[in-house]
Amino acid sequence: MQNNKWTQQEVNAALWRACDTFRGKIDSSIYKDYILVMLFIKYISDVYKEHYAELLEKYDGDVEMAERQIKLDRFTLNKSASFDYLYQNRNVMNIGEVINKALADIEESNKTKLRGVFKNIDFNSESILGNTKERNTMLKDLLEDFSKLDLRPSRLLGEDVIGNAYEYLISNFASDAGKKGGEFFTPSEVSELLSRLVKPEENDRIYDPTCGSGSLLIKAFDKVPSKKAQIYGQERNGQTHSLARMNMFLHGIDDAKIAWGDTIANPLHIENGKLMKFQVVVANPPFSLDKWASGFSGESNGDFVMESSLDPFKRFDWGVPPKSKGDYAFVQHMLHSLAEGGRMGVVLPHGVLFRGASEGRIRKEIIDLNLLDAVIGLPANLFFGTSIPATILVFKQNRTRDNILFIDASQDGMYEKGKNQNKLRDDDIKRIVSAYEKYETEDKFTYVATKNEIKENDYNLNIPRYVDTFEEEEVVDLKEVKENIESIKEELNEVEVEMKKYLEELGL
Numbered sequence: 023m024q025n026n027k028w029t030q031q032e033v034n035a036a037l038w039r040a041c042d043t044f045r046g047k048i049d050s051s052i053y054k055d056y057i058l059v060m061l062f063i064k065y066i067s068d069v070y071k072e073h074y075a076e077l078l079e080k081y082d083g084d085v086e087m088a089e090r091q092i093k094l095d096r097f098t099l100n101k102s103a104s105f106d107y108l109y110q111n112r113n114v115m116n117i118g119e120v121i122n123k124a125l126a127d128i129e130e131s132n133k134t135k136l137r138g139v140f141k142n143i144d145f146n147s148e149s150i151l152g153n154t155k156e157r158n159t160m161l162k163d164l165l166e167d168f169s170k171l172d173l174r175p176s177r178l179l180g181e182d183v184i185g186n187a188y189e190y191l192i193s194n195f196a197s198d199a200g201k202k203g204g205e206f207f208t209p210s211e212v213s214e215l216l217s218r219l220v221k222p223e224e225n226d227r228i229y230d231p232t233c234g235s236g237s238l239l240i241k242a243f244d245k246v247p248s249k250k251a252q253i254y255g256q257e258r259n260g261q262t263h264s265l266a267r268m269n270m271f272l273h274g275i276d277d278a279k280i281a282w283g284d285t286i287a288n289p290l291h292i293e294n295g296k297l298m299k300f301q302v303v304v305a306n307p308p309f310s311l312d313k314w315a316s317g318f319s320g321e322s323n324g325d326f327v328m329e330s331s332l333d334p335f336k337r338f339d340w341g342v343p344p345k346s347k348g349d350y351a352f353v354q355h356m357l358h359s360l361a362e363g364g365r366m367g368v369v370l371p372h373g374v375l376f377r378g379a380s381e382g383r384i385r386k387e388i389i390d391l392n393l394l395d396a397v398i399g400l401p402a403n404l405f406f407g408t409s410i411p412a413t414i415l416v417f418k419q420n421r422t423r424d425n426i427l428f429i430d431a432s433q434d435g436m437y438e439k440g441k442n443q444n445k446l447r448d449d450d451i452k453r454i455v456s457a458y459e460k461y462e463t464e465d466k467f468t469y470v471a472t473k474n475e476i477k478e479n480d481y482n483l484n485i486p487r488y489v490d491t492f493e494e495e496e497v498v499d500l501k502e503v504k505e506n507i508e509s510i511k512e513e514l515n516e517v518e519v520e521m522k523k524y525l526e527e528l529g530l
Contacts, residue, residue: 024372026177029180033184035193036171037168040057040168044161047152048150054192054195055261058192059268063108070092070104072160073095073199083248090115098132099131099504100127103123103125103128108121108176117145118145118157119146122144126138138282144418161459181482184272185438188272189240192237193209207234208405210237210241211446216304216306217245220453223247226246227251227297227361228301229302231255232257232305233256236266236267236278238306240269240304241265247334252277254298255279256285256291260476263280263282270317286314286352287356289335297337298359299360299361300364300521302364302365303367303368305352305356307369310371311347311352314347316407335358337355340387341387342380346380347377351372355394357388362473364418366418369413371412371413372399376483376484389481393445395417396426397413397427398415398430398458403443404446423461425472426470427457427458427469429447431453433491437450454455471488484492
């Protein structure tokens, strides 16, 4: 600890140790919620406690004045809902109930910000945490682990330590959770790349229709120097939706609009009866989602899962994706949500580049409307739960050019190879962003394709069709090879003669 202050690494390590309470007893995809909620309670409690002490000092011990002023804080916290109160009661037989009551109190006292944020967590759940004895032991250990952390702002060394710690935990939980982890977290380097590609600006509306725990939105928000931008997101998983809301608060984004629901079946960011428009859209939707249109009614019609007329927002007039692959459902929703001059970056599986039938027809419409700006191939094994390589598609409204840039960033040397997962380094990200900004052909790395070339390829966007990474092998000099073989034969004969001589001397 430096000068009695907690560094980022020390906070991260202490939080990861706190997970030992649950390891081997509960799956990390479940216990993550208990850890992250406890971090949130501990943080707002410590911030509240420090500010209250400052106000008491400011008003010379006048409790009434201090309490009047502290009600103007970001969060209001009753003593019976504070972490200190929970810690003091860690040995009571109904500690699970006590924590649940504290969560309900926090929500009630902060209705406008925190209503429903703890709706999917139950600290008194026998089915998850075990019988009373087991449950009480785990919760007592958890409270004792968190009591060792001092998260008062004056005791933290560095900026956004708590927000970074939250992201650190989510990343580790995603890694532990394997395939499930990809549902709530996008690797930070991919989020960083996307946010640099779309270049958020002051006063932009930034949107992610499948926001998970919110990491992409936060990365994009951080690119706005003045931090004057409005965040919008939607997430259909209730637990992940709660994580996203807490994540926003811990990063100091108190006015984020994070909705809970299925974006395709029930988009919730509506303005004047129409889809709200956004200057920046970023997303990592679920790859090739099956039964994506289950929220609509209608008969399957061959390759189509529904009639486009069933969607009140007319998002599928360019074509309806197959029912087993929802990639272009999300793409069309986002394009219909893009404001004039807006920028959009989305992570998708490679199949969207070349699959035919209805997806091919949708792809053709998007290209003919001049909305696609770039296709970027990423390395394999970047994402949690899947080793397949992905692609980033960059779209723009009101494009002034009518060609498309292809970047192949999947080659060796373009990323750091890991034992379980590969990673984009900052230099790799800079190289990709620089190539996008230059928008030029670079041998074996990028290619600027004309519309005619794409049409000639029947609107197939498979990257190897455009970026030739083939390395010619050196021409073999057969005469030299023959001479080498003859030389080796001579040396072998000499060795055999020597061996025969030694064997005779040994009487063999």
